[in-house]
Amino acid sequence: ASKGKIGIIGSGLIGRGWAMLFAASGYEVCLYDILPEQVSGALDNIKMRLQDLQKAGLLRGSLTADEQFGLISGCSDFNAACQGALHVQECVPEDLELKKKIFSQLDAVADDNMVLSSSTSCILPSKIFSGLKHVKQCIVAHPVNPPYYVPLVELIPHPETEQSIMDRTRALMKEIGQSPVSLKKEVDGFALNRIQYAIIAESWRLIQDGVMSPEDVDTVMSAGLGRRYAFMGPLEVMHLNAEGMKSYIERYGETMQRVLSTFGPIPDFSGPALEQVDTAMTSRTPSTPEALTERRRWRDARLTGLARLQSDM
Template sequence: MQAKNIAVIGSGRIGRAWSIVFARNGFNVKLHDASQDMLAGALPAIRDSVQDLASFDLIDEPVDTIVARIVTCEHLADGVADADLVQENIAEVVEAKRALFIELDRLTRPDALLASSTSGLPASTFTEGLQGRARCLVAHPVNPPSLVPLVELCGAPWTSQETMERARALYEAAGQKPVTVNREISGFLLNRLQGAVLDEALSLYEQGYASADDLDTVMRDGLAMRWSFMGPFETIDLNAPGGVADYAARYGGTYRSIAAGRKAFDWSDETLGKLDAERRAVLSRDRIEERSRWRDRRLMALLAHRRPSKDED
């Protein structure tokens, strides 16, 4: 594959993970952050993460080779000048993104793709006035994108079809699993699906139907066992002898009844305080980072399990 040049803006968790995604697939990465302290700690953290990937046999090159493709840049202009794609990862503040995209539109080549990792802001909220707005889009990853390959591509009304096609091809070349969101919607696809599950879990918890731990068990040792390798539509297709139509005939009435009686969660402070106390009894606040590292290593083990063997088609 001919090397491509990627600029990653923001060196927090998402930015570091994106740097790994591109570097391990042969791309050259320039990583920039407005905070020099953040930037100084980025490469050591990236090296640690790549070494973890190596321990699960999830990279095909030496650690040093991959990390060497990532260089840090103190100045934004230096980081983006030759970029084929800019992956922005700054705070979820529309004014900040608008100001940055004005600069990116000015500093980059006219054919460079400008993508935001935003998890909820539509591209139209921060790209409307740009001369190069047709090349702007959202490329929303899952945290961390180096371990969870989904990326949601969503353009603004003025994003060109060519931009969407080029972006999809580029993310596929980077080993990701892009999906196209056909038009702007708050939360895109993943967070709307996650939000529906989370809303129902919180509502059931608030109404006293189960403890937080038991509701986590329902997901972890129930639904998630199937959902780790198939989606909800394939799941129901396989759960009735006649497929989706048969499943709907058997269980549609039950689901309509559940939906009619569903109580939405209003994110009350009282319930969230109770939930936080229950979680802190299990995991103290000062151990969250440690547990996050454990989560990442479990994701690596799952990826290793799912990775096709070299003799598979």
């Protein structure tokens, strides 16, 4: 017997990822897409990936690949995909008008118990959910690609979202093996992209100001900071790099403020700096679909290795 039904709207990259995560924990998943061929393509792709994961010993959960696949069904009817679901996860393209349309359709079929959740990367909950009858049950659950190997999910409430919906969704994300974080209120870029953009901005300035090459900037992260950040956040790094947090601030607080006061303005991401970064990146991986796909495979293999390492922690 399944644990309950999950509806997924949009069966692209992210919809497929969610379907696999929910099925791995024993939920029944109904996958809907406006294009029926996307759903059949998604099912074929999921079946193959589950078999590959099983062969590699990386399948999540305690069910076999066949059992997990058996929990996922394609659905050509929006209402049928959502009716009776505990949680509906929207995964359509990043377009506000489209998302609003989907959520008004969802509002019409939702009961008072369903969680209505969006995978949006950048659109604020108040833009998508305001005015809906079930606004109290609406939430953004923003995954990171590829969700099967990168467990973070950012949960962002609408100002009217009930705390119980935040709590329920956080528990559900933990249950399916993800690592949820909760924002107490909406903020542009949520948390991951705000932190990511701060890193990108300073990386760009170091290149623009002629301090370093693009390759070396990337190495600062991949061979330095990123090594620690795979296991712990910047705050815990501080705590361990001195005799605790307060000792770190005593030692380095003024230095941090001095250095931070030299940070330049927001880069415009154009001109000679863009040419320089583009040349550096394309010399390793040309911007062609084939080369990018191959490099993404390389990345995913490393993420797989890291996931294996972290499952032992």
